[in-house]
Amino acid sequence: MARGKSVGSNCVKVAIAIMLKAVILIGGPQKGTRFRPLSFEVPKPLFPVAGVPMIQHHIEACAQVPGMQEILLIGFYQPDEALTRFLEAAQQEFNLPVRYLQEFVPLGTGGGLYHFRDQILAGGPEAFFVLNADVCSDFPLSAMLAAYRREPHPFLLLGTTANRTQSLNYGCIVENPQTHEVLHYVEKPSTFVSDVINCGIYLFSPEALKPLRDVFQRNQQDGQLEDSSGLWPGAGTIRLEQDVFSALAGQGQIYVHLTDGIWSQIKSAGSALYASRLYLGQYQLTHPERLAKHTPGGPRIRGNVYIHPTAKVAPSAVLGPNVSIGEGVTVGEGVRLRESIVLHGATLQEHTCVLHTIVGWGSTVGRWARVEGTPNDPNPNDPRAHMDSESLFKDGKLLPAITILGCRVRIPAEVLILNSIVLPHKELSRSFTNQIIL
Numbered sequence: 328m329a330r331g332k333s334v335g336s337n338c339v340k341v342a343i344a345i346m347l348k349a350v351i352l353i354g355g356p357q358k359g360t361r362f363r364p365l366s367f368e369v370p371k372p373l374f375p376v377a378g379v380p381m382i383q384h385h386i387e388a389c390a391q392v393p394g395m396q397e398i399l400l401i402g403f404y405q406p407d408e409a410l411t412r413f414l415e416a417a418q419q420e421f422n423l424p425v426r427y428l429q430e431f432v433p434l435g436t437g438g439g440l441y442h443f444r445d446q447i448l449a450g451g452p453e454a455f456f457v458l459n460a461d462v463c464s465d466f467p468l469s470a471m472l473a474a475y476r477r478e479p480h481p482f483l484l485l486g487t488t489a490n491r492t493q494s495l496n497y498g499c500i501v502e503n504p505q506t507h508e509v510l511h512y513v514e515k516p517s518t519f520v521s522d523v524i525n526c527g528i529y530l531f532s533p534e535a536l537k538p539l540r541d542v543f544q545r546n547q548q549d550g551q552l553e554d555s556s557g558l559w560p561g562a563g564t565i566r567l568e569q570d571v572f573s574a575l576a577g578q579g580q581i582y583v584h585l586t587d588g589i590w591s592q593i594k595s596a597g598s599a600l601y602a603s604r605l606y607l608g609q610y611q612l613t614h615p616e617r618l619a620k621h622t623p624g625g626p627r628i629r630g631n632v633y634i635h636p637t638a639k640v641a642p643s644a645v646l647g648p649n650v651s652i653g654e655g656v657t658v659g660e661g662v663r664l665r666e667s668i669v670l671h672g673a674t675l676q677e678h679t680c681v682l683h684t685i686v687g688w689g690s691t692v693g694r695w696a697r698v699e700g701t702p703n704d705p706n707p708n709d710p711r712a713h714m715d716s717e718s719l720f721k722d723g724k725l726l727p728a729i730t731i732l733g734c735r736v737r738i739p740a741e742v743l744i745l746n747s748i749v750l751p752h753k754e755l756s757r758s759f760t761n762q763i764i765l
Contacts, residue, residue: 345394345453346394346396346450346451346452346453347392347394347395347396347452347453347454347455347456347472348395348396348397348398348399348447348450348452348455348456349385349389349392349395349397349398349399349455349456349457349458350398350399350400350401350440350447350455350456350457350458351372351382351385351386351389351398351399351400351401351458351459351460352401352402352436352439352457352458352459352460353370353372353382353400353401353402353404353460354371354372354402354403354404354433354460354461355402355403355404355430355433356370356403356404362374362594362595362596362599364687364731364733364734364748364750364751365596365599365685365687365731365733367733367734367751368687368688368733368734368751369409370404370407370409370410371460371461372400372402372404372460372461373409373410373413374599375651375653375668375670375671376463376593376599376602376603376606376651376668377602377603377606377607377610377617377633377651378617378633378635378651378653380413381460381461381593381599381602382400382460383413383417384463384464384466384606385458385460385466386398386417386421386425387421388464388465388466388468389456389458389466389468390421390423391468391469392456392468392469392472394453395423396423396424396450396452397423397424397425397426397450398417398421398423398424398425398426399425399426399427399428399443399446399447400414400425400426400427400428401427401428401430401439401440401443402427402429402430402439402460403429403430403432403433403434404429405429406427406429410427414426414427426446428443428446430442432563432564433564434563434564434565435564435565435566435567436459436565436566436567436568437539437542437565437566437567437570437571438543438563438564438565440457440531440536440539440565440567441536441539441540441542441543441563441565442563444536444539447536448533448536451533452533453532454472454475454479454530454531454532454533455530455531455533456468456471456528456529456530456531457528457529457530457531458527458528458529459527459528461527461592461593461594462526462527462528462590462591462592462593463589463590463591463592463593463601463602463605463606464485464526464528464586464588464589464590464591465586465588465589465590465609466528467485467584467586467588468528468530470584470586471483471485471528471530471584472530474582474584475530475532478582479532480532480579480580480581480582481531481532481534481535481537481538481580481581482509482529482531482532482535482571482572482575482580482581482582483529483530483531483581483582483583483584484500484509484525484526484528484529484572484581484582484583484584485525485526485527485528485529485583485584485586486500486502486523486524486525486526486583486584486585486586487523487524487526487585487586487587487588487590488522488523488524488585488587488711489522489524489711489712489713490522490711490712491519491522493711493712493713494519494520494521494522494524495515495516495517495518495519496515497515497524497525498512498513498514498515498524498525498568498572499512499513499514499516499520499521499523499524499525500512500521500523500524500525500583501520501521501523501576502521502523502583506582507582507583507584507585508577508579508581508582509572509576509577509581509582509583510576510577511576511577512525512568512572512573512576512581513573514568514569514572514573522711523583523585525568525572526586526590527592538571538574538575538580539565539571542565542570542571542574543563543565546563546564546565589605589608589609590713591605591713592713596685596729596731597703597728597729599668599685600649600666600667600668600683600685600729601703601704601705603649603651603668604631604648604649604666607631607632607633607649607651608631610631610633611631617633618631618632618633619632619633619634619646624642625640625642626640626641626642626643626644626645626646626658627644627645627646628646628647629645629646629647629648629665630647630648630649631647631648631649632646632647632648632649632650632651632652633650633651633652634646634652635652635653635654635655635656637654637655638652638653638654638655638656638657638658639656639657639658640652640656640658641658641659641660641661641662641677643660643661644658644659644660644661644662644663644664645662645663645664646658646664646665647664647665648665648666649665649666649667650664650665650666650667650668650669651667651668651669652664652669653668653669653670653671653672653673654671654672655671655672656669656670656671656672656673656674656675657673657674657675658675659674659675659676659677659678659679659694660677660678661677661678662675662676662677662678662679662680662681663679663680663681663682664679664680664681664682665681665682665683666682666683666702667681667682667683667684667685667686668684668685668686669681669686670685670686670687670688670690671688671689672688672689673686673687673688673689673690673691673692674690674691674692675692676691676692676693676694676696676740677694677695678694678695679692679693679694679695679696679697679698680696680697680698680699681697681698681699682697682698682699682700683699683700683701683702683729683730684698684699684700684729684730684731684732685729685730685731685732686698686732687731687732687733687734687735687736687751688734688735689734689735690732690733690734690735690736690737690738691736691737691738692732692738693737693738693739693740693741693742694740694741695740695741696738696739696740696741696742696743696744697742697743697744697745698730698732698738698743698744699730699743699744699745699746700728700729700730700731700745700746701728701729701746702729703728703729728746729746730744730745730746730747730748730749731747731748731749732744732749733748733749733750733751733752733753734751734752735751735752736749736751736752736753736754736755737753737754737755738755739755739756739757742755742757742758743758743759743760744758744759744760745758745759745760745761746760746761747759747760747761747762747763747764748762748763748764749764750763750764750765
């Protein structure tokens with residue numbers, strides 16, 4: 328898309344390309360504790376969901392928006408080999424600059440945006456998307472951009488609906504139903520406020536950084552009252568939700584774009600398994616080439632299944648629905664696998680049964696073993712239901728949940744592992760139920 332601009336008295340039209348950017352907030356190792364032990368081996372944003380790293384879904388969506396010039400990742404992770412390799416591969420695949428900007432300290436959901444404002448605004452983007460890394464979505468970015476261009480405002484939030492009970496776990500939005508202006512915003516209210524919730528996906532104009540500057544300056548002044556040195560380190564920490572959205576709601580600056588597409592948070596291993604199911608379903612439209620097909624002499628495929636090209640799957644195995652098999656995985660004869668993620672280099676020996684489980688990198692499940700979790704899905708009879716926030720314990724007992732095998736776990740033949748979490752590098756000798764195996 329281009330805009331015309333008249334220059335001089337002869338009214339010559341000069342085309343000016345519209346330029347957009349995207350920022351993905353990836354957090355840091357101090358977050359994602361509910362994702363352990365999986366986050367011990369790889370930064371949470373790189374955990375494979377439906378066969379590709381979690382944030383690759385974000386990058387793919389951003390790269391499809393016309394005029395996208397650059398994608399920036401902001402977080403507090405050390406730029407290790409895995410992250411560097413991912414960034415290099417993403418730049419080659421999408422032919423876009425994909426850069427990581429590391430915060431010097433954790434700066435909150437808005438602090439990194441303000442700290443790296445010069446990099447975000449370099450080149451004069453028309454607007455920039457901001458996406459939290461720990462969400463699963465079909466990312467209706469083009470629809471958000473169209474809404475923004477019809478009526479530009481500093482902040483456009485993507486919203487969806489939740490039921491009354493679950494809305495308390497999210498940022499709640501009270502909108503003007505005619506104009507879609509956000510009149511009131513409360514993060515995780517104690518009582519019901521609205522069934523419209525914040526998806527953690529935004530489109531900001533360059534002017535959106537001015538309120539962030541105001542918060543920074545206010546934090547700095549408050550800090551100086553407490554610290555006479557004037558070097559208060561907390562000034563850079565800005566919470567988009569509480570410090571900006573709640574403060575500016577009702578002032579004509581924040582608007583919401585509602586979606587009825589897929590959306591879920593990815594806060595835990597259980598929600599990663601659910602997100603994998605959602606993305607595998609999306610592949611029917613977006614990436615049909617990623618879905619395994621039932622072929623003569625090949626394994627039996629039921630529903631949506633992803634199999635990495637390097638995986639070796641025996642023809643008598645039965646896979647699906649909602650299965651993701653990673654690089655170099657070996658699946659033996661007679662294996663039954665459903666609603667599970669099997670990560671790089673794992674081995675499922677003959678006649679293994681794996682249900683509602685994440686099998687960690689390089690782990691081995693012995694012959695005739697059964698590894699099973701309990702599904703924690705949204706209420707299928709409530710179209711506005713989302714994944715519940717999972718807690719590992721209730722009343723001092725481990726809650727039944729999906730089973731997680733950490734990296735390089737060895738499960739012996741003919742045992743049952745049910746609703747349990749096995750930490751990395753464990754070699755088990757017997758069955759376990761409802762336990763965390765340290």
